[in-house]
Amino acid sequence: MSEYLFEMRQIVKEFSGVRALNGIDLAVRPGECVGLCGENGAGKSTLMKVLSGVYPYGTWEGEILFDGKPLRAHSVRDSEDAGIVIIHQELMLVPQLSVAENIFLGNEIRKFGGVMDYDAMYAKAEALLARLKLKDVNVAARVSNYGGGYQQLFEIAKALAKNARLLILDEPSSSLTSSETDTLLSIIEDLKKDGVACVYISHKLEEVARVCDTVTVIRDGKHIVTKPMSEMTTHSIITAMVGREIENLFPKMEHDVGEVIFEARHVTCWDVSNPNRKRVDDISFEVRRGEIVGIAGLVGAGRTELVSAIFGAYPGRYEAEVVLEGKLMKIRSPEQAIKAGLSLVPEDRKRQGIVPMLGVGDNITLATLAQYAHAGQIDRQAELQTVDAEIKRLRVKTAGPELAIAGLSGGNQQKAVLIKMLLPQPKVLILDEPTRGVDVGSKYDIYKLMFELAAKGVAIIMVSSEMPEVLGVSDRVLVVGEGKLQGNFPNVGLTQEQVLAAAISHAAESPAHAA
């Protein structure tokens, strides 16, 4: 009998002749947490799809053993029946259904004739949530009443309801605040004690270091290393992921900070569904030429609302005065904002950044298409020339500019979205979570680009939930909490604790509620 609960051996998966996975091994013992690390595009998602039966048995080569027996899943259902449950990066809850209904979705407890046994489901849901140390949840209430942190835990409860023995968590903390992430990690530690095995996929290596016993690194579809965490450091993991030494995550470049070119005055946003509640409450700030200003705060503090109002994109009622180079601008739509000299790279790449079916090139020129046109007719060749040049400059990995952007990895999609919003040559660049779900190598490229732009005199506003990023990149840090400006610190000797203290001290409610 093998010591492993689960083993993948020499997995090979090809897409029309291209090897996405080239002989990957992965093994997990009962009660062990294995960290799976790799840059975007390294093959992690493909591997997870093989594992979970999204790619049915027979469409890949190699062998999967579960409990010492070969596992031949033909569908997700098969692998779930065996006890393998994936929790995806995007939450897969139905917001209109109740907490209990979501936990038992597809797995309902029934009375005779297909009638749902609500009493049993509520009781069991409460028991499951108690196991996750969630006590103040009304399981009959809609999921949409609870914040992102709670929802992530509901997903885990859902997995446990399926008797998961192997839990796969794909970037579970990407939309969580740091305290929520803390709760999540301690719950994983508890589950490990109960014998549940985990595969933890994350770019946040501090989390991997804390919760994982073993680390497996893959790169370009190949297995690079598997070692106990005790023998690895975050630095050695990064080196293995990237394949080269990255001395400094933040390639800081000297850049001069000039006069004030941008001012936002009295930005106030009202909640879309609750018009009495202010999401952003009278925030004013200014940014200088060539300055990088980081906006920190908890998830739900109002940072995204603040920048979308400045960009004319906030969906609800809002007020904002934007002054650019001393002139009061009239901005009520993204169209006017871009014309005025602002660009925004939105937070949610899939929903707001890319047009998935269009080609990489078509996406890149979407904001500036008129520049390549004479009397409405696009000069395709001129357009392609720009696209080719930009793809090379920012090292976007794609087989061709006409291929649909949906097929690119997250980091490369993000680069394409960045290029799209840089082509209008903005004076002020707003980046909302610019490196969310982006691999280390692409992160490095994006930071480098930011410093280059600042050196050219572009004013940059960066909203970020990653504290090291805020401190590593910004010249000045604004802290937003409860919709108000809670701090404005020059980034000289600034520490994470100071920023966090400013962000939290005013938050009366629990962070999960604010989300």
Add this chain to the structure above:
Amino acid sequence: MQSQQIQQLFVRYKILALLIAVAIIWIFFHIKTDSAFITPGNLSNLFRQMSITGMLACGMVFVIIAGEIDLSVGSQLGLLGGVVALLTVNHGWGTWPAIGAVLVLGLLIGAFNGFVVTKMRVPSFIVGLGGMLAFRGVVLYITGSSTIAPAPDDLISLGQGFVPPSISRWIGALIFLGMAVLTARRRVRRAKLGLQQGALWIDIARVLAIGLLIFGFVRILNDANGIPIPVMILLGLLAVFTYVSTQTVFGRHIYAVGGNMEATRLSGVNVARVKLVVFALMGLMCAFAGIITVARTGSGSPSAGTGGELDAISACFIGGTSMRGGSGTVYGALIGALVMASLDSGMQLMDVDNSWQMIIKGVILALAVWVDVLSGSNRG
């Protein structure tokens, strides 16, 4: 590089598959009707029949790519046809002023629909459903529920006339030359800018295949008096709509809006304006279709165009337009319209009962989309 070529071929293959489907349908009916189907006379009729659905499909394919739907086009057609008949027959307007007025009216009706969808934010499905009833009601009201006839001769000649064979031949030759020149110019341009070139043989084969199609098309129709005028108009619309969808900023924006409206809005595109213009073009196409309907039948019937929206929507889906918006082609939609028209014409020739005609068309629509879904999932 190799996978790219395969993908390119796949995209081509989709058109080929549709054309093969048309060929199979034609041969089937030809055999079943004792060689009465593939004759110049019948095909000429067939193309003339499809031209009205084809006009609606031209507008509808944009609407669907933009992620919307318009269920009112059949009633719009009836209304606009009714107005042209009323103006010429009852009010003594000249044919051309009446046509001009109706084209403008169509544009306005479409723009109104677009306004309700984009500015008042009523879902287009509901706007269409309401319009279907309301526009039909207006036709019944203004015509007093009776047929308006007879339409003037110059209007009728638009629907029933032909482009003389000698001119047809020249038009065919010109289209072929135009295609060849455009292809050559693109290759030269790309070479000059040092951009990647597609394989030469693919371009040559494509131009030759298109030439062959044009030649056959003109040859057959010339044996039956030349290209019918409605078909000529449809070809012109095909050229314009294809140009708009592939070569213009507005065209690219239609695909972007349908593919991801939020991302497109955040890229500074005025998405409401794009949709409004798309609906206005739909109204314009309804005007074209309405005028040709009156011209073909020689009268304005208050029930004209009933069910036209379903034919147009079916044509788009058979032609590979995505139901979720964001992808589709004009020529695909027109081949879809050809499939529908071929089924109609063939089954009428075979004297198939009307009930069966409806059942078969319904099944074919579902089948065609199913095949499309299958081929789509294979690519993932």
